[in-house]
Amino acid sequence: MKLFDEPFDPNKNLLPYDGQVQYHGRIFNDEQSSYFYNNLLNKIEWEHDKAIIFGKEIITKRKVAWYAQKPFSYTYSKVTKYATPWTAALQRIKEEVERKSGETYNSCLLNLYHSGEEGMAWHSDGEKDLKKNGAIASVSFGAERKFTFKHKDSKEKVEVWLENGSLLVMKGTTQNHWLHRLPPTKKIFSPRVNLTFRTIVDQ
Numbered sequence: 252m253k254l255f256d257e258p259f260d261p262n263k264n265l266l267p268y269d270g271q272v273q274y275h276g277r278i279f280n281d282e283q284s285s286y287f288y289n290n291l292l293n294k295i296e297w298e299h300d301k302a303i304i305f306g307k308e309i310i311t312k313r314k315v316a317w318y319a320q321k322p323f324s325y326t327y328s329k330v331t332k333y334a335t336p337w338t339a340a341l342q343r344i345k346e347e348v349e350r351k352s353g354e355t356y357n358s359c360l361l362n363l364y365h366s367g368e369e370g371m372a373w374h375s376d377g378e379k380d381l382k383k384n385g386a387i388a389s390v391s392f393g394a395e396r397k398f399t400f401k402h403k404d405s406k407e408k409v410e411v412w413l414e415n416g417s418l419l420v421m422k423g424t425t426q427n428h429w430l431h432r433l434p435p436t437k438k439i440f441s442p443r444v445n446l447t448f449r450t451i452v453d454q
């Protein structure tokens with residue numbers, strides 16, 4: 252159920268066990284959100300994502316980009332990428348996210364979903380380049396989309412709607428025990444930009 256009237260308590264854990272997920276609701280107002288949304292759509296070097304799945308190279312409809320404070324390399328789904336230096340807007344968003352979440356981050360993976368038909372399949376973000384049990388902060392701009400967690404053993408599910416300008420923080424052992432996905436939907440026609448701030452271990 253979607254609760255419109257209740258303020259979100261960022262200290263509340265959305266997960267019942269085996270991890271910690273905090274939804275801060277909207278941390279950017281309408282004006283800030285539309286500024287960042289347009290800036291990111293226009294200024295980020297978006298590319299289609301390539302992945303190797305069951306030995307086959309696939310190219311996703313969604314676009315991705317990877318930014319960081321240093322040209323870190325990062326490998327996931329068997330593809331290695333090199334980070335682009337922060338833009339001014341990304342740096343401003345990162346500062347606010349660090350203030351709100353009380354954690355620091357040194358890189359950001361960005362995803363552009365052109366419409367509801369694009370999503371992201373079940374996965375967890377526990378790649379070896381990432382700091383073990385480091386916090387991952389997810390910021391969303393544009394279309395509001397549902398985001399789902401599924402426990403790896405019990406299969407219990409938890410859903411949250413990610414609003415325009417919102418912040419969701421995943422921490423502790425979340426990535427070890429829970430998968431997450433952005434389900435595709437035929438009901439949403441407008442784009443969404445998602446930023447996940449992460450900590451890469453220094454190479």
Ligand SMILES: O=C(O)CCC(=O)C(=O)O
Pocket residue numbers: 360362371376389398413431433445447
């Ligand atoms: O778009 C989203 O909300 C999720 C993105 C995500 O899970 C990821 O980049 O690892």
Ligand SMILES: [Fe+2]
Pocket residue numbers: 374375376431
């Ligand atoms: Fe993820």
